[in-house]
Amino acid sequence: MHRIGIIALTIVLASSASAQTDDVAAARAVFEANINAIRQKNLDAYLSYYLHSPLLVKGGPTGFTTGYDDFAKARGPWPESIEASDIHLTELQPGYVYGTYRYRVRYAGGDEHIGISERLFVKTPDGWKIAVTGAIDSPPGTPAPPHALTGATLIDGRGGAPIANANVILRDGKIDCAGTATQCPVPEGVDVTNVSGLWITPGLIDSHVHFSQTGWADGRPDSIDVRAAHPYEIVEADLKNNPERFGKSYVCSGVTSVWDVGGYPWTLRLHERFENNTQVPHVVAAGPLLSTLDHWLNLAAERQFIVLKDAESARNGVRYLAAQHSKAVKVWFIVTKELPVEGSTPAVMAAGEEARKNKLPLIVHATGLAEAKVALRAGANVLVHSVEDLPVDQEFLDLAKKNGTIVIPTLTVIDGYLRMLRGVVDRKAPAVDDPNGCVDRGTLEKTAETATLAPSLVPADRMAARQQRTERFTRVTRANLKTLVNAGIPIATGTDAGNPLTLHGPAIYAEMEAMHVAGMTPMQVIVASTSTASRAMGLDKQVGTIERGKDADLVVVGGDPSLDVANFRKIRYVVRSGVVRNMADLHALAQPQ
Ligand SMILES: [Zn+2]
Structure with a gap:
């Protein structure tokens, strides 16, 4: 001794x-x-x-x-x-x-x-x-150690030409330098990950998600009623208690920021709950929705829908949201025979006016051309879906241009409903599109459970109608997206994750691919999924591009996404606020053994 x-x-x-x-x-x-x-x-x-x-x-x-x-x-x-x-x-x-x-x-x-x-x-x-x-x-929020990623091709999210053989230097959780090796030499003593042969882009952003929904029927019992086996109260309590499981699936899939555009009041607290946890994305939330339809899907003592009866209720609803520190006013503009566009117009206009007074962006779900135009007249800053019934016309484009409205097309959410219904009819578990193994076990088990539901839950006429609606939706929304892009309307990527089989995290790949099929170039899709999405959710000072001073949120992928956005499926590393995780880490966090 x-x-x-x-x-x-x-x-x-x-x-x-x-x-x-x-x-x-x-x-x-x-x-x-x-x-x-x-x-x-x-x-x-x-x-x-x-x-x-x-x-x-x-x-x-x-x-x-x-x-x-x-x-x-x-x-x-x-x-x-x-x-x-x-x-x-x-x-x-x-x-x-x-x-x-x-x-x-x-x-x-x-x-x-x-x-x-x-x-x-x-x-x-x-x-x-x-x-x-x-x-x-270290306490949450402690800046990550400095790190350098060297040798990759850099795509910074602003739409310019990629930079070959680039270095990205990360310090204190921020981007310290991004550019050529000459512009950004690796400082002495900084740990290096050599990523030559790979591509770096900003972390992806899903600007339309719902943490109050599970990705299956149990979170949307208005699609297939599974409440006997999965009581809605229990499902929602579970979502509130463990939103991190979906957060990990997002980061594992390369998504480092998400916009929750409607749900229970607790979603408004997700921002602070997630901000300093690098295993989960940045979250901005709109909270409860102002809905023209008095939807029954609420909890006994909590509401996710505030009913828009008239102008007065609209103003009260907006004041409630502002007081709760909501980051946007979301209007669910549902049109039915009983709820015609004209009947709801005064309430929607009042919501827009009150939102402006409270300096909150107005974001609107309006899937018919007529109500979408009312939404634009009410000052909508973001339309969170495509127009799906008719081709958008010049009047729509002029109104959108005047507002500077950003459109989130959500092209693929409807496919998830159809695939779930077909799984019930065929008694077959729907395929799960999760190339990096990021979806948690509970969600995978529920997806598989689709095969065990009684086929009588989905009558043949309902299936046929759904099929027809999906075909028309796909045709019209893709054509409209192309029209919007040609007219220079900014587009942001959003999946509507949480809806049946639109799974939190990996749903973004199919959405980006559908945007490309609709006529956007891969680089336009990248910009929509990074800088424009950050602008839509009001987070563009912090994330969305690879520039000095922004949060170090990055993905490193194994194929050139500026040639084919499907290369985002080949995730190698995800960086959230300067913490660099490889695929083994990401998978182990999202799907713990
Ligand atoms: Zn939605």
Whole structure:
């Protein structure tokens, strides 16, 4: 046993520079070997780097304990993965070196810890040993360690030509530099991930999602009523308690920001709940919807629909949303025989007026041309769906241009309903389009349950009508998208995730592909899925492009998305606020064993 008086350590300032370099290098070698032993789960090697002495100090959040024997006995399980970065060392006096590194470790069950670990290294007759060791998890919101991604082709989200062989330097969770290797050299001491041969784009943005919906019939019992097996109250309580599961599916799929455009009041708290958790996306939420239809789908003591009876109720509804810190006023403009466009117009106009007074964007669900024009006259900043009944006309385009309205086409949500109904009729589980294994097990189980529902739930005439409606919808909405793009109306990507089989996370791939099929170039689809989507949700100062000062939200993909947006399916890394995760990490967090 070596008894070294580290407590009585005095710092000698005059040590020669070269001796200092030698000591730091020796300590660094032990540091790296120590971390490698953790990586290799090699207990003997791991323990060999520590001072075998009762004086060994082990620190943590509650203080420190001493003694090698207890330290060796008290070891917990090995992590499944460990990332050690930002190793930083300094010599205190000859033979004594202090250092820290930033860790991100993942244990079984997707349990990830991020923090800082420290060591004091001392020179002994047996070589350099660790005399003090400690680790403390970082509080949420602690900036990520600096990192550089080098050698990829950079697509910055603004629509310009890609930059080959680019470097992106991340610091404090932000983009510090993005450009050619000459413009953005890698600073000394920054950890590097070489991503040459790959493509970097901004993190994708889904600007139409619903955390109050599950992705299956249980969240929308107005599609197929499964409440006997899945009581709506239980389903909704579960969504409220664990929205992170969908958040992880988004980030795993490359989606680093989402806009929740309608749901229960608790969705308004998602922004603060998610903002400092890099496993889940940034969220902006509109909260409860102002609906022309008094929809029955509410909870006993909570409403997701505020009824728009008249101008007065519209103003009251907007004031309620403003007081709740809603980030937008969403109007659900439903038209039926009993609810004609003209009947609802005064209430929708009043909602628009009151939204402007409260400086809130007006966003409207209006799928018929007539009500969409009323929405535009009411000042709609965003239409969250396509017009699906008729071709958009010049009057529509003029109104949209005047407002600067952004349109979110949601081309594929209708396919999910059709696939679910067909799964019931055919007694066959619908296919799940999840190329990176990001969808949580519970959602996969429900999707499979489709095959076990009674076919009598979907009568033949309903199936035929649905099929017809889907065909017309697809034809009209795609043609309208092309008209809007040609007219220069800005388009943002949104899936309407949460609706049956439009799954939180991977639904974005099919939507982007459908936008391309409708006539947008891949680069137009990329811009719609990044910078324009960030503008729609009012987050463009923070995310949406790869520019100095923006949040470091990125995806790294294995094929050129400016040639084919289907290459977004080939995710290699996702970066959320500077934390770089590879596919193994992302999958383990989203689908824990
Ligand atoms: Zn929606």
